[in-house]
Amino acid sequence: MEQFVRSEIAAMAGYIPGEQPQDGEYIKLNTNENPYPASDAIRAAVDAVLSRGLQKYPDAMGWAFRRQAGKVLGVPPEWILCGNGSDDILTILTRTFVGPNELLRLPTPSYILYRSLAELQGAAAEEVAFTSDWRLPPAFYAPRTAAPHADRPVKLAFLPNPNSPTGTFVPVAEMAELVERMPCPLVIDEAYADFVESPAHTATATNCIGLVKHSEKVIVSRTLSKSYALAGLRFGFCVAQPHVIEQLIKVKDSYNCDALSIAIATAAIGDQAWLVENRRKILATRQKLTDGMRRLGFQVIDSQANFTWNTHPTTSAKTLYEQLKARKILVRYMKYAGFGEGLRISVGTDAQIERLLDEMSKLVA
């Protein structure tokens, strides 16, 4: 079979997502899921779809969601593209902009899936290290790149904001300057944007959706997996100028979102009161997690997401990960070249974080 498979694919190891035990036996703090159930509004949405039946194809564009999300975010519905999770959105974007032997730019340390998306296209990924204060250096917006990719044009850049695994956030004003300088479209992956803390939390203060209006090069990606507690649903979307959306539509599968997902996502984003209350709880527990880990001697980066990045001066992160797993607590062990290793710990419930801190206190004592 190897002779038939594209050489890029045959050579790939494949992206390995975080462990997803389905038996409910673990305290799962490894893939940044929300520990609380989603809005109750989704039940009525499900009932309505099931009453109508599933035998007909869904609305290929998910207009119900586009209208509702447009209202919430202050953009016209035509500026929104629905996806089967933001993974689908990121795949569509990569396929639209990045061809073989071209270049995809991303920061490091960051979301490692981006590399796989480039590889699938037969393209290369250029990693640009964050500065020590978690900003982007000039290399991130340079029109050309250095060896070994100097001959390849940069066709797309991905930038998660807040970033994973660090939880750091590049302020919107800085992002506006960055966008001006970018030589290619910039996908701002706002998977965690709803968890950004701001003295005045408003839609425009803490995310980059406003920048879309000023530049066709800005594409903001969102997911309902984290802040809407719907990781099991697979629903994401992006916001871009409508002529950009038109190109993306050519690349997406015709019916990439199913009728239940569209209805559930529409109901969830329509319940902003749920979001506000859920966010309040997550932010409070994030502070407890950060304080608790620091008391145990960890270095913890101040996080604007629903997870924290933790390193310990003397104890091996890999060992801690394994010891916690043996105690039925899953966290994410991660290691990046030129950055080092650490534990990314999702913000669970207060009770889950207390249990984690308790077990951890026995391991680093």
Add this chain to the structure above:
Amino acid sequence: MEQFVRSEIAAMAGYIPGEQPQDGEYIKLNTNENPYPASDAIRAAVDAVLSRGLQKYPDAMGWAFRRQAGKVLGVPPEWILCGNGSDDILTILTRTFVGPNELLRLPTPSYILYRSLAELQGAAAEEVAFTSDWRLPPAFYAPRTAAPHADRPVKLAFLPNPNSPTGTFVPVAEMAELVERMPCPLVIDEAYADFVESPAHTATATNCIGLVKHSEKVIVSRTLSKSYALAGLRFGFCVAQPHVIEQLIKVKDSYNCDALSIAIATAAIGDQAWLVENRRKILATRQKLTDGMRRLGFQVIDSQANFTWNTHPTTSAKTLYEQLKARKILVRYMKYAGFGEGLRISVGTDAQIERLLDEMSKLVA
């Protein structure tokens, strides 16, 4: 923005799926949906998922479905890959096997989406016409191709069986011979396989899943959209040898199927009694549709699917399509170079088909 978009994408018109009015006002006989609601078993599956909550990621491989489908089809679970509709499966297959400037082979007239899948990869599509008795000519299994693609290697072939829009079926024994001769992997798209009529209807008699065991080059694709009445769900899968599945896993999005879809699909394929009864109804109505259209002067190909292909010696298919649409009946008008135009009409309920025949009788009288 045009300067940033891959030239292949910018040049594409994009695949146009059949019309999907969401208002329920039309009798929809245009996209081969099943007119009956899916198995009642899906409700309990939905309730179980909602009780557990959607906040956690789904099982990335959909093991529950793999095990259940494996039992039904007589293959090990590792031979099955779940997809977000069979569109997702066909996309994954194309991305795995077909690179830029390579060639995808397909029969004509057939499913026009395959062409778009090739274009998205920067590849070309080579169309090989069916013989007049709906078999595959030697050109379909030739190791090399003719102008204008003589320099391009054939990397993958798609063959719907039964075919759309014709509803014709290449017998399994002939498919076995074809597979031996193919110079590349062959995807047998069995979207409509459950509607094939056979004196002794058994799993092996009327589909090609048995061929997978004999050749790593055979990949059988299935969907739950048609015979399980779940077009709104987006669930498909393919059956291939496990080392082939391993390559496809690298290409799929990590969580391509959501928790509700996996649970619903598992419940649906587990209810084979529902399938048998639904199939019986569809086949009976298919006969009424075929007979009725022939009485009205149409040429109708004997169909092994849940639709028929209809041409009229004197009346324009385009006009009939428009007149029916004005009467709130949607059928699919299709036109193929070198084959001509016609109407593809899905098998609805008896009442829907009676209504269609009644309206049609006024249009061709």
